[in-house]
Every structure is written in structure tokens, then in C-alpha cells.
Amino acid sequence: MRDKFLLAYRSIKERRTRSILTVLGIAVGIAAIVSLMSVGYGMEEAITGELTGMADMISVMPGKIAGHAYVELGSFTDRDVKDVQRISGIKDITAMTYDAVEVEYRNERAPIFILGGDTKELGSFYVDPVGIKEGRWLRENDYKGCVIGDRVANDFFDEVIHVNDKLEINGAKFVVVGVFEKASTMYAADVDPHIFLTLRASQEVLQTDEVKYIMVRIYDIEEAEEIAEEIEEAINDNHGLDDFANAMTMGSMIEQIGDVFNIIRGVLVGIAAIALVVASIGIMNTMLMSVMERTHEIGVMKAIGAKSSDVLSLFLLESGMVSLVGGVVGCVVGVIVAKVISFGASAALGIEMTAVVKPEVLLGGMAVAMVVGVLSGFYPARKASRMSPVEAVRYE
Template identity: 35%
Template sequence: MLQDYLRIALRNITHRKLRSWLTAIGIIIGVASVVALISVSMGMQDAIEEQFEQMGTDTITITPTSFTGPGSTAEAPFDDGDVRVIERIPEISHVLPMMYGTAKFTFHNEDSYSYLMGVPLDKESNQVWDDIGWDILEGRFPEEGKKEVGIGYLAAKDMFDDELRVKNTLYVNDVKFKVVGIAREVGNSQDDTAIYMGVDVAKDILEQEDYNMIMVKVKPGNDPELVADKVQRKLEKYRNAEDFNALTPAEILEQVNDILGIIQLVLVGIAAISLLVGAIGIMNTMYTSVLERTKEIGIMKAIGASNHAVMLIFLAEAGILGLVGGAVGTLLGMIMGKGVELAAGSSGFIPLKVAISWPLICGAISFAFLIGALSGTLPALGAAKLKPVDALRHE
């Protein structure tokens, strides 16, 4: 019996192909948007988690509350006194003060502007950089106190018309430096397009004494979160201010995930408006279909069709419209997500692999079917309540 209902519903849908596709467009657009947004945001979340995993669990990042990353115009708040306070904490093995700024780089008479990063480059610090995933692909680390630079992976390839190589001469703010190393690709454009040099040399180039950020390495056997709390207390007491944050990678990741979750919720909510429009479209089409087929409904009832049977036929029709819209929308959303993945990869953004899972696919299609069926409920009830005599008299 159910097969008969589905056959009749399919016949009615295919009989008016154009109207059926136009009705399904709202569902298609809504489902495609939701699938693309969720898959991209989940892929971005996975990529960010992978970046933080490279940092390890035994590091602490100390930044000012107004810090916005390399290139920030906020005044650098940390000085050597802050560094000494942190170094006196027994649970800490290394303290790595860093400074960022935008500088002019000149190579083969071509100028370019990018991030300059001043970082500690003694042997112990180099081991820390290697531990957190920043290592040298070609050449070696620059030496502290020398006019030597390391080049980010993308900076070497894309900063100038000619590719930068080890032993090339590079002018930084018109000061001559030697390229001694090319960094391995980290996976985010900010680090991969930066130029690195010793922090003491960077002070002269950037004409600043203070640091933008401090990274701390925790000794084995200590809880990084407890050490971060201790750093927070010691610095607050020394500075007499709470104008900074001392966070572990896990805490930073939690904050990032919270922000991504809110963004994802807002975007999916906006995309859901298309689903609402699609649901209204299905309801409108089904009401129109009931009016057009009133006489047909009367004949069906006159030859013995029950109210339940009539209602199921129209519910099946609405559900199929939702199901088709969901299937096409899911496929389109997957294609859109892959497009974003390719665009992110070509732009040098963090390596993004969209997260398309079977639960997402099945959930999207099932949800679309449910929307279609619910949208057709009122028209189906209206069709079921028609009296055979009145329906047959309808012109």
C-alpha cells in the first residue's frame, strides 16, 4: 500500500517538473549553505587544533590583553624586568621574549613589506623552536647578535619576483643581512611569510626595547595550567596590573573553539532562513496542488480511499520534495566546501581540509525530508478533510 502512495506522489511531482524544482530550490540553497558552513568550520577547527598540537602541551604564551598578533600597533608591554620575574619561577626551563613589527625588505632592488620577528636564537632556544614545530628546511638558524635572517617558507617563494635562497643578501630597513636559513612550512600564512632574526638585532631594526609576547617552556613533570596561574600571579604583583594573559595551548584552543562555535551558530542560523523560505515554498506548492486536484481527491474518496490514505499521499509528495532538495543541497554544499578548501590552500591560509562526515550527510538529508514532510502536513490534512460530494462538485 505504501508503495502505491509513493508511486502516486512521484507521478504528481514529475508531472509538474518545473514547479517541483522551483519549490525544491529553497531547500537546496538552505541545505547547501548549512552543509558548506558546518564542514568548513569543522575543518577549520581541526586545522587549528593541529596547529596547537605542534606547540606541545608544555608551553605557556604570555600576551597583552590588547595584543592582536604580529603587526599590532598596540604598545609592546613587556620588558626585561618581566622576563627576569618569569625566569625566577623554578618550574620554568626556558623564557623566550619575542617582538614583532612590520619592516621593509629589499632584494634585487625590489621592495616588499612583511612581518619581522625578533626571537631568541641561542642553542637552547633553537631546541625549543624545534620542539614546537618551527625548524629549518634549508640552511641553519640565524645566530644571535649577527646580521643574519631566517626566511619563512612562503616568504622565500612569494615575497619577491626572484625566490630567496640561502646565502642571498637581503636588506631589512636598508640594513644589510645575510639569508642563512629557510624555515619549514608551519601551515599558517602569518608565520610562513615572516622574516626571523635574533631578538637583540631586531631591537635595533624595529627601534624598540620592549617585547610583544613571551613564550615559556615548562619543565617536565609540572602541570602547565598551574604554572600559568603562577606566572599570572607573579607578573600581576610585579606589574601591579592585570593587562596580560598567560595561557597554555589548551586554554587558547578552548577560547578559539568558543569563538568558532559562536560564529558557526550565527552563520548556520542565517543559512537556516533559506530553509524556512523553502519550507514555506513547499507548503504553498502543496496547497496549490490540493486546490488543483480537488476533483481527483473526490474521485479517490468516492471509490474507497480513506482520509488517512489521502493524507499520506500528500505527505509523501512533500517529503519527497524535501528529500530531493536535501540530497541535491548536500551535494552542492560538499562542492562549495571543497571550493573553500582549495581557495584556502592556494592563498597560503592555514591548511584546511573540510570535514565532511556521514553523520553530517545523513543528518542534512534527513532534516530536509523532515522539513518537507512537516511543511506538507497542513495541506495534507486539508486534503484529507475534503468531503467527496463537495470535491466532485469542484470545478
């Protein structure tokens, strides 16, 4: 067996440039798979990691998730909030109202979402995890004050908004008392593009006392699903509808995100698979050329007594060795690329993300390389083994 390896190695070495190119072809395919998978896992972990930190939260929305889209069906009432409060196991509850209204700043107008709620409760959900950059959080009696998210402050208007600047929200004047830090991935959608008001101010500005969003914090994470169901039942009873309220635990959100990431990973692997198909055609081409070039050599081997199976195994070994090396190189390059991508993404997007290199991804990459190598080497190898010795010897 050792000698067969040696023989195969010799003929790989003999065609050095071509062998290196073939190795590269495989390596690129495997590196693509390994790096994309590792970055995908890294992203998933970065997001679900943050979600796990919020595992005691349940968010309740008046609507349902149809397919992958959210359809708002109406709004909650004060009675809904009171009924939810009565459910046992709930620590905090925040009723929020929100809608988009026109906001004016130094003669510039933009439609912005207003979020209003009990200042203490709202603060407990957002201030600690995101942090205030400038000024302070809202007080109960800040009826004319507002706190703005990072994008409202920096992106929405030509001029940057600071503390003590004045905004006109739906015609009413407000003073900015605080500006949030730029939020991390999980909170970015909730905080960055919003203006936060006290419940009273928001109800005045939006001219409604509807509740659009209820956030609940519970004592025991184990009970999350159960409590979520109770919340849905209580609200649905009030409205006489079956599918009105939608209470989502972080657990189910993590699951959903997991589903999304499975799809993303599937797409990424699909792209990488194309690279592998190209690589395997490359191997087959290299091996076929090798067989044609070596028609004579194969004939000689058969003439001096090599069996068809000897020739077959020699050629399979050759393509197997090339793809094994390609697999190893691909795994190494893939890990490096994954690290670089996640480092770049962390720096560019301001999120904490490290590539997660799973051993099963590396093993899988190697296995795929070997399978691709042996399968695409098989046809040329069989072609070689079936050559008649006299045809081969005559060939010159």
C-alpha cells in the same frame, strides 16, 4: 500502511518532473547545510589538530584581549623574564622583541616586522615545525645575519631574496643566512612575514631592549592553566597592574578558535537555512498545486468513503516521501561537495584539510528535511482534507 505509501508513490510518479524539481529544492538546502558544516568541522580540526601538537606552549603578551581585539599595553622587562624563569614546571623560555622597521633590498623599501630572541630558544620554537628551505638557522654570534620568512623572500620585494643576499634593516647591513619553508596555517602568521635576528642584533636595530613577547614551554600539559596564572601574577606584580600580562595556553586558544568556528558555522547554517526556507516554499507550492489539480480526485475519494484523516495522511505522506528523498539526495550531494571543497582548499591554500562528516550532521540533515517536508505539506494536506465531497465532485 503499505498501500498508503503505494498510493502516495503513484501520485508522486504521476507528476514526475514537478516531484523531481521539488526533491532538488530540498536536496540543495540539505546539501548546503551538510557540506558547509562538514567543511567547517574539517577546518576546525585542521587548525586545532596543529594546536594540540603545541599544547605544551604558553605565549605571554603585554596586553589584554578586549572583545576580540588585542590591545598592547607596553612591554616586558628583563626582570619579568627572570621572574617567569623561576616558576616551576617551565622547560624553555624565549624572550622576544619585535617591531616594524624599514627594510631595503636592491633600492626597494618595505616596512617589515623584525623578530629577535635567543637563537637557540627561538630556533626550538620555529625551526623544527616549519623547516629551513635554503641556508641555515641563526647562530649565537650571527650579529650581522638574518633568517627570513617565505613571504619576505618571495612576496615583499619585486625580486626574490636568496641566501647570501644583502638587506639593509633600519640602515644596518645584514646578510641572509637562511630562508624558511612556507609555514603551515598555524605558524604562517608567526614566521612567513618576519625577519629573524639574534637578540643583540634586534635590540640594536630596534634601539630598545624591551621584550614584547615571551614564549614558554612547560613539562606537564595538565599544569598549563596553573602556570599561566602564575606567570600573569608574577609579571603583574612587577608592573603593579592587574591586567597587564596575558598568558595564553594552547588549550584556551583551542577554546577561542572553537568559539570562532561556532560563529562561522552559525553563519553558514544561517545561509543554508535560507536555502531550506526557499525549498519548503517549493514543497508547499507543489503540494498546493497538487491539491488544486486533484480537487476532483479528493472529492471522489471522499464520496466513496474516505475520511478527512485518510486524505490528510495521504497528502502528508506524499510530501514526507518527497522530502525524505530530498534529504537523502541532499546528504549524499553535501558529502561529495564537502570533499571537493576541502580538496580544493587544501590544494589552493597549501593546508592539510579533510572534510569531517559527522553522523549527527547527516541525521540532522535528514530530520530537517522531514520536518520541513511535513510542515510545509501540512497546510495543503489540511486544505485537501477539508474539501467537501460535493464541491470536489462538481469541480471539473
